[in-house]
Amino acid sequence: MNSNRLSRRAFVRRSGLAAAAFAFGRGLGRAAEPTQAPSAGSTPFLEYERYDGLGLAALVKAGKVSAAELLEAAVARVEQRNPALNAVVNRMDDQARGAIAAGLPSGPFTGVPYLLKDTGASYAGTVTTSGCSALRHFVPDHDSEMVVRLKHAGLVIFGKTHTPEFGLSSSSESRLFGATHNPWKPEYSAGGSSGGSAAAIAAGLVPMAYGTDGGGSIRIPAACCGLFGLKPTRARTPVGPDVGEWWSGLALPHALTRSVRDSAALLDAAAGPEVGDPYWAPPPKRPYLEEVGADPGRLRIAFTAKPWNFHEVDPECEGAVSEAAKLCEGLGHHLEEASPEFNELALGKALTVIISAQTQLSLQWAEKLLGRALTPQDVETVTWAQGERARRFSAGDYAEAVNAVHRTGRAVGGFFTRYDLLLTPTMCTPPHRLGEVSMMSPDLEAYDHLVGGDSAFTSPFNASGNPAMSVPLHWSTDGLPVGVQFVAPVGEEPMLFRVAAQLEAAQPWANCRPAQTG
Numbered sequence: 001m002n003s004n005r006l007s008r009r010a011f012v013r014r015s016g017l018a019a020a021a022f023a024f025g026r027g028l029g030r031a032a033e034p035t036q037a038p039s040a041g042s043t044p045f046l047e048y049e050r051y052d053g054l055g056l057a058a059l060v061k062a063g064k065v066s067a068a069e070l071l072e073a074a075v076a077r078v079e080q081r082n083p084a085l086n087a088v089v090n091r092m093d094d095q096a097r098g099a100i101a102a103g104l105p106s107g108p109f110t111g112v113p114y115l116l117k118d119t120g121a122s123y124a125g126t127v128t129t130s131g132c133s134a135l136r137h138f139v140p141d142h143d144s145e146m147v148v149r150l151k152h153a154g155l156v157i158f159g160k161t162h163t164p165e166f167g168l169s170s171s172s173e174s175r176l177f178g179a180t181h182n183p184w185k186p187e188y189s190a191g192g193s194s195g196g197s198a199a200a201i202a203a204g205l206v207p208m209a210y211g212t213d214g215g216g217s218i219r220i221p222a223a224c225c226g227l228f229g230l231k232p233t234r235a236r237t238p239v240g241p242d243v244g245e246w247w248s249g250l251a252l253p254h255a256l257t258r259s260v261r262d263s264a265a266l267l268d269a270a271a272g273p274e275v276g277d278p279y280w281a282p283p284p285k286r287p288y289l290e291e292v293g294a295d296p297g298r299l300r301i302a303f304t305a306k307p308w309n310f311h312e313v314d315p316e317c318e319g320a321v322s323e324a325a326k327l328c329e330g331l332g333h334h335l336e337e338a339s340p341e342f343n344e345l346a347l348g349k350a351l352t353v354i355i356s357a358q359t360q361l362s363l364q365w366a367e368k369l370l371g372r373a374l375t376p377q378d379v380e381t382v383t384w385a386q387g388e389r390a391r392r393f394s395a396g397d398y399a400e401a402v403n404a405v406h407r408t409g410r411a412v413g414g415f416f417t418r419y420d421l422l423l424t425p426t427m428c429t430p431p432h433r434l435g436e437v438s439m440m441s442p443d444l445e446a447y448d449h450l451v452g453g454d455s456a457f458t459s460p461f462n463a464s465g466n467p468a469m470s471v472p473l474h475w476s477t478d479g480l481p482v483g484v485q486f487v488a489p490v491g492e493e494p495m496l497f498r499v500a501a502q503l504e505a506a507q508p509w510a511n512c513r514p515a516q517t518g
Contacts, residue, residue, distance in 0.1 A: 048073040049204045052259035052510065053112045053266075056207065057154070060111035067100045067111030071156055074113035077205045078159065084186065087199035088159045089118055089177045090127055096158035099151075108265050110154030115209040116147070117197050118160040119167050120239075120246070120253055123147050131165040131174045131193075134366055134378040145238040145274045146253050150210070153269035161196030161209060164439055165380050166362045167251075168355075170220050170454035171437035172196050175380055179434045182224060183514040184480055188431040191221030191454075198225040198256050202514060208262045214251030215351070216426075216458030219470035222256050223426035223483025226472040226512055228500065229256045230263050231458075233490050234465030236281040237267075238274035245278060248354045248402055250462040258510050260500040264288035267493065282491040296498035298332050301325075302415075303423040304339035307456035309348055316482050317425035320474035324423055324484045327473065331502055339422065340415035340460075342408045347463055350404035352448075353393050359386035380439040382447050389444070405463045409490075412464035416489040421499065426470040426483035428453040457485055467493045469500060472509045 045065050048056070059065045075093055082088045096113070104110050116123060119130040122140035129135045143151070150157065162172045162180045172180040172195025180195045182188040183203040190199040194211030198221030201209055211218040213231040222229025237253050239246050246252060254270070257263040268287045273280035303325045305318040329335045363383070367374050376384045415422070437454070441447045461468045467490070470483035488495045504510070 045069045045073040048077075051207065053109050053207045053257070053262040054259075056112045057109045067104060067156060068097070070111055071096055071100065071113055071158060074158060074206060077203075081203050081205060084181065085183060085199055085203050086178055086180050087161055087190070087196040087203065087205065088115065089162045089196065090129075090160035092123070092126055092158050092160070095123075095126065096156050099156060104154050104156070105152050107152055107154035108269055112155055113206050114150065114155040114157050115159050115161050115197060115200055115206050116157055117163050117194050117210045117212060119163045119193070120144070120212040120251075121147055121210055122242070123157065126160070128160070129176060130362070131163045131167070131176060132366065132379060132383075133176045134370060134374065136176060138369055142241070144242070145240045146210075146270055149238075149270045153266075161194070161200055163193045163196060165383050166359065167193035167212060167214065167217055168359065168383060168386065169193060169437055169439050170216065170451045171432060171434070172199075172221070173434060173438060175440065181434070182431055182480070184226065185478070187433055188480060189224060189434050189437065191224030191431065192437075193217040193221075194256060195221045195224070198222060198227055198229075201225065201227055201256055201258055204513070207259070208255055208257040208266065210253065211256045212246075212251055212253045213462065214247045215355075215462050216455040217251075218254060218256055219426050219458050219468060219483065219485060220454055222470040222472070224431040224481060226475070226481030226509065227256050227258060228260055228263055228469065228471060228504075228509075229483075230254055230267070230469040230493070230496065231461070231467060232267060232271070232493055233281040233467045235273070235277065235279050236467070236493070237270050238272070238277060240274045240277065244276075247358050248405070249465070250351075250354065250405070260497060260504050261289060261292045264292050264497050284494060288493060288497055291494040291497040292501045294498050294501075296495065296502055298334065299420040299495075299499070300418070301328055301333050301335050301421045301423055302338040302419040303335060304337060305425055306339065307428060308339075308342070308344040308460055309452055309456045310344070311428045311453040311456045313425060314429040316430050316474075316476045317428060320482045320484050321423060321425050324471075324473050327503065327506060328423070331506060336419075338419065339424075340412045342411035342460070343404070346404045347408050347460065350401035351459060351463065352389075353397050353401035354405070356386050356390035356393065357398055359383060360390035363387045381442055382439040382444060385444040408460065409464040412460070412466060413490065416466075420488070420495065422487040424457045424485045424487070426457060426485040428456050430476045430478070430480045430482050461487050464490075466490055467496055469496050471500060471503055472512070473503065473507055
């Protein structure tokens, strides 16, 4: 294979995009300083979108811009762009201004605006709906441990982003809030379930935002919106205090970002066990941020474009893997076509049992909050059907499902004794048109088939617990982002950050912007 380091002109031409659709630069936060430093009191800060989160934090620390100015810059962009985007569903401007007035902690992101996904992250005193109409007035009385850590890092949380009901879909569409539009093409999905966060970043509202991933919910929207999205190793980040593990260990929180280094620094700020956690991931030897720019060495990288659940794969996604493999080989790595072998049918059944059971638990939790029994009218059709399906399974079925998940982890672990990384498509297709993946669908099997195609390459590694990332290295002939996934051995986020930074330098994506926001 030959290196695939396309020129910028060739990249735009190959993608079928007008040159105006991109504003190429040398990386957010690493570009040359503005010709003029932002003047004190200027609102909004016009250079805001030139920087990643660490870049903005450095400006605050140097006194070149204030946290209040950054917040107003972010708020102004939400005001201008969100009505067409529908990414931010709950504004927290006053809480954010109050946090700044009270004095922000000194951390790696002091003063940087940040958005929370509207599920999996409780913020005391603020509505958290989980995308569910029945919970549109639910206000938690405490912060999640992740929110505590994000605040401690100095982030200024000023809103909640759209998510499908209980995070059950690969497209961020809900009866409560409507649909989040993909900034690259508004008639297409931004992915799910962290689609609101992804769209907000791609549209320039924030440089990074909160996400959770139980089957691909960080990586899928990252792929749909042209972003970097990392799912950490199982139990790397805390999910307390309300639960000890999400989705039987399948799900955990982190973030979507534009730059690799922001993801690393966020993980440094948030990783580590909470007191009382049932288990936790092996600690890193040094800060993740120090891995960004470090030499990854010559790695053995396996690649495949064949999903384990037998879905067809779009040629665009196959081509993305082929190009990524050529790029990696050009960077000095050894590439070989191979993939882990495990019992695909057993894993598929196990995930159905676990997700159905967890959906039923979510419904029971909602009933306790509301003080009454739910009806099918309280939730979306797919949510209700998932909960009802759980009634067909026994306690023994659930126990066997957990065993099947762990057997998958051992099989994948054996694979990584022979290879350092695995390269796959992130999704089986480019982004869907809005409406194709609807949780109001009356046909649960048809719905499962669509979502199964979106998560075919991602969900096995929620089961195995491996860290995995979606990297934006390809755009379709229609001008839509197409991500590729890299999977590493358990505990090897450092390897992913080293490779991601190498790819980011070889084929920069940080300043690739949709035409309407570039």
